[in-house]
Amino acid sequence: MNVLDIIKPENQVFCKSKLMTDATLSYCPGCGHGTAHNLTMEVVDEMGISENTIGVAPVGCSVLAYDFMNIDITQAAHGRAPAVATAIARTWPEKYVFTYQGDGDLAAIGTAETIHACNRGENIVIIFVNNGIYGMTGGQMAPTTLEGMRSSTSPYGREIKSMGSPLKMTELVANLPGVYYVTRQSVHTHKHARKAKKAIKKAFENTRLKKGLSFVEIVSNCNSGWKMTPNESNIWMEENMFPYFPLGDIKVNGILK
Amino acid sequence: MNVLDIIKPENQVFCKSKLMTDATLSYCPGCGHGTAHNLTMEVVDEMGISENTIGVAPVGCSVLAYDFMNIDITQAAHGRAPAVATAIARTWPEKYVFTYQGDGDLAAIGTAETIHACNRGENIVIIFVNNGIYGMTGGQMAPTTLEGMRSSTSPYGREIKSMGSPLKMTELVANLPGVYYVTRQSVHTHKHARKAKKAIKKAFENTRLKKGLSFVEIVSNCNSGWKMTPNESNIWMEENMFPYFPLGDIKVNGILK
Amino acid sequence: MSELKLMKGNEALAEAAIRAGVDAYFGYPITPQSEVIEYLMTERPEQRTGMVVLQAESEIAAINMVYGAASTGKKVMTSSSSPGISLKLEGISYLAGAELPAVIVNVVRGGPGLGTIQPSQADYFQSVKGGGHGDYKLYVLAPASVQEMSDFVENAFDIAFKYRAPVLILSDGLIGQMMEKVNLKGQQKRLTDEEVIKRHDSWAVTGKTNRERNIITSLDLQSEKMEARVRRLMKKYEQMEKEDLRYEEFQTEDAEYLFVAYGSSARIAQKAVQLARAKGIKAGLLRPITLFPYPKKVLFDLADQVKGILSVELNAGQMVEDVRLSVEHKVPVEHFGRTGGIIHTPEEVLEALEQKIIN
Amino acid sequence: MSELKLMKGNEALAEAAIRAGVDAYFGYPITPQSEVIEYLMTERPEQRTGMVVLQAESEIAAINMVYGAASTGKKVMTSSSSPGISLKLEGISYLAGAELPAVIVNVVRGGPGLGTIQPSQADYFQSVKGGGHGDYKLYVLAPASVQEMSDFVENAFDIAFKYRAPVLILSDGLIGQMMEKVNLKGQQKRLTDEEVIKRHDSWAVTGKTNRERNIITSLDLQSEKMEARVRRLMKKYEQMEKEDLRYEEFQTEDAEYLFVAYGSSARIAQKAVQLARAKGIKAGLLRPITLFPYPKKVLFDLADQVKGILSVELNAGQMVEDVRLSVEHKVPVEHFGRTGGIIHTPEEVLEALEQKIIN
Amino acid sequence: MAKVKGAIVVDTEACKGCEVCIPVCPEDVISMTSKVNRKGYHYAFMHNPEACTGCTNCAIVCPDRAISVYRVKVTA
Amino acid sequence: MAKVKGAIVVDTEACKGCEVCIPVCPEDVISMTSKVNRKGYHYAFMHNPEACTGCTNCAIVCPDRAISVYRVKVTA
Amino acid sequence: MTEEIIIAGFGGQGVLSMGKILAYSGIMHDQEVSWMPSYGPEMRGGTANVTVILSDDRISSPYLKVFDTAIILNQQSMDKFEKSVKPGGVLLYEPNGISQHPTRTDIHIYQIEGNKIATEMGNKKIFNMVIMGAFLKIKPIVELENVIEGLKKSLPERYHHLIPLNEEAITKGMNNVKTYLKEKQVL
């Protein structure tokens, strides 16, 4: 059978979601942000909730999310997305409100906003892309940077003594009673991406059921900040990030695993 | 034996520490802040480290700590004492640096500074006076206010659904590897006060041994904010605060209990 | 249906917010304005009108909550006092940059730093020049009575939505803490969600329906676009100057000397005018009600009539610069002010006029 | 022993900090100044001089770390860019109020809000008027070259300790990001702890020995004391105006028209002077090096000589107010500026002079 | 047998009449005056001085350190 | 027995040549061109089109959603 | 008519609410009124005072340095405010806890034993209404019925059953106020 016989509209089984715009993603080649964006929009699309979904994208490589996701989005100040989302969810209790945050954003400058939105159990979804670094600003150390890992502000490797341990924000917020669902995923292989998509869907379902806060961490590469090729970075991630940030559900239906 | 025969300098077994000034404490009658101040200064005195001790007092009823403690003190912005203390400890590694913070200060506006100083394992002592309320500003709800508890901003009682659960900051920071010692005490009876003093001493000992961060929570009354007499408030505290904020060591020598 | 009450300025403001149909308030306690959130919490506005009131974890969280709700077209406000407002400045700059309507209240206390909890007007510069970063301005209303604390809430929202811009109510500890009579307006209906969507569908982020998606942002990576944004803002500010300037004159018709004062200072200066007149000195008072836009033209014109002007402020000399810029050096302009929470007396003010201007 | 290098402005500043014997730097990354902390971290200053460098969890933590180290008499600095500086304003006001020496660097980008990452001078107001709350001012140095990014570090600390006051180095993305030649000064010895104590024992919080305890605070619950504090601050600012004003003149001797510009704008304006002169227009340039204190008197005097003044800024019109206040309306003063990160060309600047002032 | 006898001295102007010293005294020594001090507080005094053992319980809980404690051993 | 045959279409201008689609393809279908697109990237193509089963693995990991997948059942 | 009053004591004595009731009474008389509190750093037990102005004219500053009447309820306030009474003005105080009695001779000085009376009446909370009564006896600037109206306005509905008790306290205050006479006191 000829390839051209296969490539016909009626045979199409996968294409970019219509909830993604035509704009070229501003991400570096192979960056997990792109996959995470697409999975999120695919979920919103499949759930048929795009008219009632409001995104909040603070500063980080994904600051331009509004250029890519074809839904209503508010761009928030660095670290403050959970506060912004809190207000939207409180004044529009029937909407699906999600934040899309990096690890510098969520676990450094935004620590207080994260902890308190979680503690209040706001009815929102937090998608937390943990790439262990400040991607956007050129690869500085993040709270999540691994021990010994090099970054532009830990050029000789992160040293626990002076810089502290990599922060497991996800485990931390899982302890808070207001948080209903906490999971850690990745998107670098088809298997992981499919699981991550399920997790994102579950999170949005929780919003629909008004269950409170759902927290989806996505461990992702910043190949550019890590100074590796995308595929190298994914392998490095499996070997180094996953042992410290193990994948899987941490809290389901309000119960710690 | 006549009372006057007993009251002679050579028989004195207790008096105010010389590390407390003559100024009248600005605290309401029966407020635990006074006791906590005195115990702290007694420890510093007994350890003979007053020349090398630097206090950091942020905003809260204890903002005037510098009027009462006869040591060098920096008054810090609301919530930021751990950052202030971090810098002092880093630039003066041989000094004993402590913060003296309220629950509003430490667990609301100062959440990020608290978590990160703890996570970095700064070699400081945090004395955390948890009275479940914003005392200084007139008794507003704090992150630590109990469920159903009335305050000027939860006049019908704290409602978990809209205001979140009382935050156990102490348990939260105990999870961080940089934190070496975590304990919860109170000062409302002689037994508790004596134990609290020991805990404070242990904390300062840790600083001497450069063990990292010691975190001493003191559950205390705010009889004024709770609208009770001091003795009523202490009973209420035992009956209501202690079940939620149980006294005792939480992490000792870096090991969670 | 109006109602006469004895209330603190802070309470009057809070009650007015409920009655103006405000959708949400986010705040963090700080003296001397904690009564705002305390009053709101006590009044259960979620039952009265459906208004959301939330005590945030910090001033920064509060202003970003305001940013969030404002980006959906809701009527939303916050209040704080000086150090808390400093913390909100990034957020305020974002509100201005993203062109969002919102009302911020500063019940000023004495600074810098932790300062005092006594009244002050030392945040004038912060309010009308650059508080936060970048080229933006706030429309600034300065109430001088409890009545105005109440009235200005609705006025502020009208302006905020007219221009899609943040509006500041610049009060102080005196106006916020004192009780006076206040005539409360009747309850306005809060807009339903459908009405909000209908009214603000051209820009507000409420969920993308059959329209292009709406985006709220203050970011423009391309300089040309950013310059266009700044120009758009400047246009608004020019329009405010033309259409929404507010001020009050007191015995200026025949005045030979002029006080310029706003907010609580204006109350004192008004009394000083009376004392002056009693002494045979023809004094008058110009009270700017909006601090931006500033009554430049009025001052410029009054400068042709008077012999000298005294700017009376509870600070070390801030508004006096705007007075000088307005007067274009036609007559002497001096400053008189007390600081640190001390309220000047009418006698002191008159004496300052006599010493700095008349002699 | 000096050394010639090619460096970015941000790097030159960082290297100068090490060489000036700075004790500590606390910062949080933000474009266009992240090179400061990156350079410091790479240089291992803890090994070179014992300098402490720490990446804080936020700008707010960083400024409060500065407050902490400064309160002990250490030489300490931070840097950020516009939105980050807005977040630091409470802390900066505290530093001023508590009378602490410290150096803050703002490598300005276009605002308001998230704005652009391109260069801008739109934080002028924030820097010289009220950024934070209360009556305070910053001593503001505006470098116009990589060399000055380096030189001003030491100057800034000299002033900071002379007055026990925070000093701002107001740079921008142009000066911060560009590389130029720079002559680095030799290494200064960092003070030992004993030297710090000896030098600052009258006020610094280093542990109470045989003296009264030292207290660092900006709080005065009593208005009278607070007013005295404010007066003390104002005295310092007056002294700065008398003793530490800095500016540079370029071809002003015979100038008939004057540009006033600082920082990167001054570079462009200087070129515009040359273009003007080539065309037969006698233009000159006054470059304020300190933005506070401002060269008021110089401008006042120059106004007797020139026919008009153009304030050239990378903003929508901010410094022009200080020019006007200085010139006291003796000659026309206009503003020319581009915004949003666009850098004006010398040709544009000259054209603006011709259109707004000469014609 | 050696017996311990104690006494307390209350700084009447420092005392704020909070009464938290009362319940911690095992010997029920302390009571409040009906008079008030300059600030307007009733203050603590030994209404039962004989019983005091100088155990310092009262002093250590006194927020204002208004109590000094004295103790002697007396041979019975 | 019904067999599944697939094909992918790469949007050559959207592709950034990141190569993350390569290791996830179970059939080793994808390779990179030596040419570059307007942005300067080498882009993905089916160097082994026969093998494609249309499993969508490549498409779901492609950050830029540069891959569309087609699939048909063919009766062997 | 303008009456400028300071009521000064410590937290918990009902200083602020007494001022509020007075101000409300002024409103009932169609006057302009202002009420301006000032606190110390302590929430309880610290000094607390309130300035109340009742006037036929627009009020400029609600904060004053000298007063027509000072109502003083503890020694600290005596130390602070005795000197702030205008010559010819009124100083009314509660003698319990006062160790230095007022010494000025150019003002009218009165005593009211509010604590004792309130204790006798079995409700310490009405202390401030006893003081109010004493003040109204000295300066009947508002009518009793308007004070009762003011009480109703400022008390939450659920406390309205206590209004008769409050009225009684006011009457007791009126009946028990005494002129305090030092030797050499003139006027």
Next chain:
Amino acid sequence: MTEEIIIAGFGGQGVLSMGKILAYSGIMHDQEVSWMPSYGPEMRGGTANVTVILSDDRISSPYLKVFDTAIILNQQSMDKFEKSVKPGGVLLYEPNGISQHPTRTDIHIYQIEGNKIATEMGNKKIFNMVIMGAFLKIKPIVELENVIEGLKKSLPERYHHLIPLNEEAITKGMNNVKTYLKEKQVL
């Protein structure tokens, strides 16, 4: 003498460091120099360019709109900067990936196949030095020995063993630059 150059390509091509070496070479000639980068939002793969000025006079703006020379390394940069070359100026480009070749006729246009040469030399990282060589052939504004000095200054010590390779790359670039001639090209 003033030479105003833009080097434009995408991240990872060594655009910025090439500019830096050029600037250092200028310093070796005792010139004033400036180097001003500009990035897109992506850290990698996005456009990156740098403006380098070498001048005998003080440099005003390090940021320019028109250039004496544009060195262009991808199509996006071609789209953006072809028009920014001053009439009579130089446009040097790497043809790999260029789909729309330059069309201006009032400037001098050159090609250098940097990718190919670098690949042949077995080290993609010296790509930018090949380009540098090509540029220096066209505009010998700095001497080779000074470029080598500049390299030493801007490379960390641990890479100094690569300097001979870099020198070779520069020579290859010098030898392989070609004039690009469209029909009708004049000048």
